[in-house]
Amino acid sequence: MSETTESRMANLKLQSTIRLSSGYLMPLLGFGVYQNYTTRESVLEAFKAGYRHVDSAQVYRNEAHVGEAVRESGLPREELFITTKCVSKTHGYESTLKGVDESLTKFGFNYIDLFLIHDPYSGKDLRLATYKALLEARQARKIRTVGVSNYGIHHLEEIKEAGFETPAVNQIELHPFCQQKPIVEYCKQHGIVVQAYSPLVRAKRMDHPTIASIAQKHNRDPAQILIHWSLQKGFVPLPKSANPQRIWSNAQVYDFALDESDMQQLDALDQGKEGAVTWNPVDAP
Structure with a gap:
């Protein structure tokens, strides 16, 4: 391996984690398990492929399976x-x-690395009460980092106005077709790490000409291009798959780079909120 290649690989390795405002390191590439009905097997395969970050939720009903895979x-x-x-x-x-205690029991863990408010649909009062409870659970060392998901700017502002600390993470739908630029910019300005769920657009746009062309150019598959776009933008993508081959290929994204032209073409695909393929409740009152 040449010195140049070694240096490049070292730089890529340095970019494999990010330090959160809580002080903890988080792997930049996560493994999603939404609607995964073989969670234990999939997570074990993901660990073999090099993933060290798993994104679950109480409503997914697979926290226990994630815990089994960890052990x-x-x-x-x-x-x-x-x-x-x-x-x-x-x-x-x-x-x-x-709920925090129930999740700990299901996982079989002493602590949870990151606990998010999943969505903002409950309304301001319940959102803030929930956030306060999570901060107290962190104080009790049951949680290491507190964040939110599907939060728009006004939801983040209400936390600030209530006098609470800024969440470390905001997990939102994010891919070239739905870039949520105002929220992303707000998070960037306030030190909030942005996690990207549905980074593969739920496999609905894999044959888009722009993505297919860039994939062919780099001799990669479309999913790898989408994941790399997310990483190169500074996001934390959470691709999911139950297919072992896809689990491995989705993790092989640190040995190439998209050039400026590639990024510009992908950035130009943005359709705003119209490009969303999930519930994307960032505008909830």
Whole structure:
């Protein structure tokens, strides 16, 4: 391996994690398990492929399966980064504290690396009560980092106005067709790391001419191009798959780079909120 190649690979390795405002390191590439009905097997395969970051949620009903995979993998718990979330129907101070304990029991863990408010549909009062409960759970060392998901700017502002600290993470739908630029810019200005869910557009645009052309140019598959776009933008993509071959290929994204022309072409695909392929509740009151 040449010195230039070694230097480039070293730089890519340095970019494989990001330090959160909580002080903890988070792997930039995560493994999503939404609607994954073989979660234990998929997570074990993901660990073999090099993933160390798993994104779950209470409503996914697979926290226990993630925990099983962690224990069966033999990997040290401290080398892994596990996320879960509480959906709006469970929001509230007491219910959130109870939910944290229930998640810990299901995972079989002593702590959860990142706990997110899953969505903002519960309304301002319950959102803030939930956020307060998560901060207290962190104080009790049950959670290491607190964040939110599907939060628009006004949701983030209400946290600030209530006198609470800024969340470390905001997880939103994010891919070339739905770039949510105002929210991303707000997060950037306030030190909030942006996680990108549905980075593969739920496989609905893999045959788009722009993506196909760039994939052919780099001798990569479309999914790798989409994941790399996200990484190169500074996001934390959370691709999901139950297919072992895809799990491996989705992780092989650190040995190439998209040039300025590639990025400009992908950036030009933005359709704003019309490009969303999920619920994307960032405008909830």
